[in-house]
Amino acid sequence: MQQTSLRGAQLKGSRELSDLLEGCEETIEARLKDSPDVTSFFLELRNLLDKLLRFRPPLEPPSSTFYTGLISEIDEIGWDRLSWLCPNLSALHVSIADTAGRLHLVKVQLPAAYPEVAPLVTAQLPEQVKLPAWQPGACTLQSIIKNHEDAIASLQDLWACLEDLDREAWVLEPENPTFADVSRRVALGGHCSLLLTLDPARPRARPSDIRFMGSEAAAGPLHARLHAADAAPWDAARLPRENLERVLQMKLPTRSTSALDDISGDCCICYAYRHRRAPADQPSSGGDSHGEVPDQSCGNPQCARLFHRSCIREWLLALPTSRRSFNTLFGECPYCSQPITVTVS
Ligand SMILES: [Zn+2]
Ligand SMILES: [Zn+2]
Known part of the structure; x- marks a missing residue:
């Protein structure tokens, strides 16, 4: 059976197209990955562009105070932390390095009426950071970055737990996890896998969502062990992977210890x-x-x-x-x- 896929494909276009699609990179990447062929991808891209053009008002040139204010705000943050600045200064990316050396990007889109109107802020995190109600003067780019630094600091253990799974188990999905992904589908062998979702606030607590997927013959006994273990508490001092191995009474297979044939779901x-x-x-x-x-x-x-x-x-x-x-x-x-x-x- 033939499989067509746009996996690995990239979208390139003019400056105007890139500016219009600014902020939609993740959507486009996901559609490229999932679209069965080029035609259906372009149909979806056309729908997206239609929407963007309808809802995005034509840009009015900002006042000169917009620029002077913005320059001094970037001075406060530090220019060396800017990883990207849109040539017309309508958007910028600030990088934040966390204590484990992971690099995060905070993407800020500035409306022409900034700072009277709040900027649009996104970052690749399990949940978008809840920013205080926008107050011109009181809220600044620096305060936005500070809010994100605090959120990133609070998620360190979540990422440590997930990275342990990525390293010590055979993660089947997502293929390329981002900082926003809190779920992992882990191979168990015997054509069976397990999907678990960690709680970002309490990553070491027993995940409320653990699902076995695949062959009933292999999953049945493991499922029984998991439920039998519910009487014994999940040890929140340990990593989720260690708890899983303890409860399922097995060492999770890794890429180096297992054959692909048996692992693949x-x-x-x-x-x-x-x-x-x-x-x-x-x-x-x-x-x-x-x-x-x-x-x-x-x-x-x-x-x-x-x-x-x-x-x-x-x-x-x-x-x-x-x-x-x-x-x-x-x-x-x-x-x-x-x-x-x-x-x-
Ligand atoms: Zn099939
Ligand atoms: Zn068979």
Whole structure:
């Protein structure tokens, strides 16, 4: 089955286009990653540009006090901390280094009426920093940066816990985690994985959301261990990875200790994890940018391979030996030839 993807593609354009799309980089990156082909990407880009042009009022040139005020504000922060400044001074990025040496960017967009009107501030954090109500004069770029420094300082342990998982376990998703990502899908082996989401405020507490994904044969016993352990408290002095290994009574597999075949939670028919149906199959992409994940598995514990429902259904429908009874298809696993069933709607 052919997989088309724009993974690794980049969007380049004129200065006007870049200025217009300023602040939308993450959206564009995500759409590039998820769009099945160039045409659907450009259709989405056109919709985005339509919206931006409709809602963004034409820029009025700022007054001269805008510039003098801004220059002295940047003097306060320190020019060396500016990692980017828009040539027309309507936006800037300030870098903040945290105690572990991670580099964070605070992106500030300045309206022409700044400082009378609040700037638009974003940073790659699990939650956007809640800034006090804007008061011209009392609030400055420096106070905004200070608010972000405090927030970043409070998230140090969260990132330490996540980096430990990234280093000591086999993280399947996200492939390239950002400082905003608080979830990790970790390989457990046997075509099974675990999705956990840490609470940014209490990263070492037992995550309220731990989900097993993949083969029921492998996940069942681990699931039972996790629930049996709920009687014994999660040790908040330890890292989440250490607690997981203790509770699941296993060492989490790493890239250096395990073979890819057993680790991958990918569909064994299309070899992908996220499955987006072809546009003809799915007339409107709706709001779902994630696609189907493999949730069907072979019941033979020696095989336990995973499939997308749509892939195994298509496979079974194509085989003359498969049979259908009401809304269930009966056939053979493509790998081990043991009986496998899938429901069809
Ligand atoms: Zn598939
Ligand atoms: Zn099988």
